[in-house]
Amino acid sequence: MDKDLSRLLARYMEGETTQEEQRLLAKYLMETDPLPEELKPYKQMFDLIGERPEVPEAKALKRLAPSPLPLWGSASFSQDREALAATKPSPKGGAGRGLPLFLAAACLAAFAFILHSLPEQEESLAVAHIDGKELHDQRLALQMGQQALQEIFSNGNQEEELSELFNNP
Amino acid sequence: MKHLLLTLLACIALPLAAQEGLHIDKIFRGEVVGETAIKESLVKGESLAPYKLRVLRTAKFTVGEARRDEVETLFEEDMKGRNDDDENIELEYRDGHLYYAIVQLTDTRKGQHRYICYQCRKTMGGHGITLVYMEGKASLADLRKTFKKK
Numbered sequence: 001m002d003k004d005l006s007r008l009l010a011r012y013m014e015g016e017t018t019q020e021e022q023r024l025l026a027k028y029l030m031e032t033d034p035l036p037e038e039l040k041p042y043k044q045m046f047d048l049i050g051e052r053p054e055v056p057e058a059k060a061l062k063r064l065a066p067s068p069l070p071l072w073g074s075a076s077f078s079q080d081r082e083a084l085a086a087t088k089p090s091p092k093g094g095a096g097r098g099l100p101l102f103l104a105a106a107c108l109a110a111f112a113f114i115l116h117s118l119p120e121q122e123e124s125l126a127v128a129h130i131d132g133k134e135l136h137d138q139r140l141a142l143q144m145g146q147q148a149l150q151e152i153f154s155n156g157n158q159e160e161e162l163s164e165l166f167n168n169p
Numbered sequence: 170m171k172h173l174l175l176t177l178l179a180c181i182a183l184p185l186a187a188q189e190g191l192h193i194d195k196i197f198r199g200e201v202v203g204e205t206a207i208k209e210s211l212v213k214g215e216s217l218a219p220y221k222l223r224v225l226r227t228a229k230f231t232v233g234e235a236r237r238d239e240v241e242t243l244f245e246e247d248m249k250g251r252n253d254d255d256e257n258i259e260l261e262y263r264d265g266h267l268y269y270a271i272v273q274l275t276d277t278r279k280g281q282h283r284y285i286c287y288q289c290r291k292t293m294g295g296h297g298i299t300l301v302y303m304e305g306k307a308s309l310a311d312l313r314k315t316f317k318k319k
Contacts, residue, residue: 123213123214124213124214124215124216125211125212125213125214126210126211126212126213126214126216127210127211127212128208128209128210128211129204129207129208129209129210130208130209131205132204132205138212138216140210141210141211141212142210142212142216142217144208144209144210144227144229145210145212145225145226145227145301146316148210148227148229148299148301149225149227149286149301149303149312149315149316150316150317151288151299152269152271152286152287152288152299152301152316153271153312153313153316153317154316154317155269155288
């Protein structure tokens with residue numbers, strides 16, 4: 001057996017091969033005819049676990065995965081597709097999760113921008129609270145507001161007026 | 170990403186607030202002086218258009234010395250966010266206590282001004298306090314012209 005092939009098979013058995021190496025290995029084992037006797041057990045093993053060049057669906061799933069998938073060496077799967085489907089991207093940094101969240105944030109930002117750009121619709125409200133009672137009387141509320149402002153803004157004047165009144169009877 | 174979404178939501182919600190975020194909001198909410206002891210008015214919208222205002226909130230109440238000090242402290246805390254331009258502030262202290270104040274706060278939005286006003290006078294029953302929060306395009310000169318008695 002070729003040394004390179006032997007080394008590749010050894011690495012495969014250790015689960016250290018890349019997907020591309022696995023694909024080449026599977027292709028070699030399936031297409032070589034006649035296959036050397038010593039490689040037949042490997043071919044049977046590949047047949048048994050369903051290791052074969054990726055089908056288009058599997059490739060599509062792989063694009064969403066964050067890193068090369070462990071196609072072999074794990075006892076939890078028997079088919080490429082199942083393995084790909086069962087392998088979830090890591091919670092952080094998964095491209096498949098990041099993209100929709102980014103889009104959601106972008107939509108929200110656009111919504112906020114539009115909301116702030118719209119002309120303001122002033123909410124009209126007039127409420128007065130007297131002796132713990134809530135009165136929805138616009139005239140009264142406005143009158144109370146005006147009086148308070150007049151008192152404050154006329155503070156100096158009133159003081160002067162009072163002073164004049166007491167000093168000049 | 171979650172933080173980004175929360176920040177965006179906050180940007181939408183915050184401009185909806187008026188005097189919220191100020192220390193005197195506690196007074197308007199009746200947390201310092203009981204609701205029954207306070208005469209309060211809140212006006213928003215079109216009826217304030219002649220005064221170039223969009224929000225006007227006032228409160229009048231009479232309190233003893235301890236409460237007066239508490240109200241004064243809250244108002245003074247809010248004064249820290251004032252516009253220090255001399256034209257935008259009127260302030261007077263008597264006997265070591267705040268007697269009268271009209272303060273323009275730093276603007277919330279372009280073209281909008283925020284003001285807080287305070288007046289405390291000795292009355293028969295204690296200290297009569299008038300507190301005002303207002304928001305709008307009116308300048309302090311506009312407000313003086315409109316509300317100062319001649």
